[in-house]
Amino acid sequence: MKKFIIGMLVSNQSGVLTRISGMFGRRGFNIDSLVVGVTEHPEFSRMTITMTGEDYDRDQIIKQLEKLHDVYEVREMLADEIVSRELVLIKVAADRKTRQEIMTAANVFRSKIVDFSTDSLLIEMTGESSKLEAFIELMKDYGIIELCRTGVVSLDRGATCLKNK
């Protein structure tokens, strides 16, 4: 099993997300994360999908996505040709004894403390998923109260881009 990232331009309309996520469900593909947001062009939304599977799954997903009328462009984004980022908000239990240690760790991971209370810290962190996961793992010792991840967004390095077909 490998990890794949798929980038897409889709029409910016209601129902498009249902259509796409429905296709994944119907064909039995598992996706790890799906991020969608508006773009600089009001007609298009951009989606980044990360998935785990075999080459067959990736090929079928891309081909089936290409068939959807609302999908303008879809392709695999290769890890060494792109920049990928994910954001996590993580609320960690913190008292007088542990607070300083957590803040040091947050600093080492270049994250920000965005809320501070007597018994917790809210940390915002951006980076590649692996970095986020390492930090989350580290925080487990202190007690994670809750966390929220955005899923991965990716863009090509250099001038390459997803073009409207």
Added chain:
Amino acid sequence: MTGADIIIETLIEQGTEVVFGYPGGQAINIYDAIYKRADRIKHVLTAHEQGAAHAADGYARASGKVGVVIATSGPGATNLVTGIANAYLDSIPVVAITGNVPCSLIGRDSFQEVDIVGITMPIVKHNYCVKDVTKLADTIREAFKIAKEGRPGPVLIDVPKDVQIADIPFENKPILPEKPDPIVSETDLNAAIEMINASKRPYIYCGGGVVSKDAGKEVEELAELIDAPVGFSMMGLAAIPHSNPRALGMIGMHGKYSAIKIKSKSDLIIALGVRFSDRATGNKNAYMPNAKILHIDIDPAELDKNINSTLGIVGNVKSVIAAINKRLEKTERPYWQNEIENIKALERTIPEHKSDMLTPYKVVDTVAAAAKPTTPIATDVGQHQMWVAQRYPFEGARTLISSGGLGTMGFGLGAAIGACMATNERTVLFTGDGSFGMNLNELATAVSQKLPIVIVLMNNGVLGMVRQWQTMFFNKHYSQTTLERKTDFVKLAEAFGAKGMRANTPSELEECVKKAFASDGPVVIDCYIDKDERVLPMIPPGGTMDDLVVE
């Protein structure tokens, strides 16, 4: 012009001559628009929306044009679902138009409100809910284009009532050009030629794509050029005339012995417009391990989906085969023909089940003898469907109207109505007492439209296909497959205003068929066949050639 008028004007603009449907509260405006244009468009009222959906599907299969069905919101729309799924699985161009509650009532669980766009999303090529009347005509135009182009399929357009009422100017527009066919590279064509030339035992395997793209002529030419036999999936069965000696018949679970056996000896499968369905391939992991596979299909997602090909070409089978034919030199393969003849000779030694009673094959043969080469042959789903697929001598490309992918019992009568309307030809429906029982209410439609449909009912009192599996794989536990219904189909036909006849013996059947083919309206011929008749040969599900059951 109101939105409802725009719907019908745009249908007419797109070349629609016949629509099938059923009115209702949120479709009244559309029906008013039809009423005002009765001289320009024909509406066929069915007994049930499912029948209308199957009729639109049958119409499209027989004519190659887009079938159109109209229904109201809620139950009207949900009754279309099986018909839409059926068209989707067999890649049939259908446009379905549903009324819906006004936009202001959407999402409030209003009377007869369902989210039909959400419900049908996985079974359409595309669908729309049009909430802006200025986009209505262009949406319908785009729906026709999508339904037809590339790999065809159904498109649904949901139109809330306020959009049907809104009044805006309307102008006709030229029909949208379809997406151009994918361009096939010289490299791929040359690679295909090389594979064919290197093959000692090539085998052409035709699917629904060949019918859909009207590529029968090109396939026959290819078979001539490379001296190859032609086998069919059920969907491709009528792709070339069966009078062509190269046509072997159907392959797959209930394929013909020779078609399956010869295929297993082949070293190159030229797969044209097929999707390697599990019913056609059996055990995928043991599929043709020693053969190369050249797969040509218009849908890129079909290449390497079920079976990995040696070479996959995305393109319109018609033009791709034409291009290949142009580059091929005629080659004879006498050793291969010899092998083929030997297998055919072996097949002839398999004793045919003989009986003084009506056998399924006898029923098919008797009807075939009375029918014309152009007669549309509709079927329902089950044993009778397989007997027809195995035995009927198809001659015309769009003469088989049968539910392949979805396997929809109850498809046949609606579809026969559609095919009959499309061709103006006497149409045959082969059905079984199980399938017929599902949607026989459409007899009312066949009668009201005075359609010459000969309904050949293979009546064995059981759900034969499931019973056959119970016989073979479930220790004869005939769970819920013995009907014990005592329905008198002759009286039933008469109650609907159709003719009813009964045949217990071959000679009675000949007499009935003769009369039926001379009748004006629909005729039901109730043919008694034995409940233990089986569809053979059979490759059990997930099996291979080695598991073939012949008798």
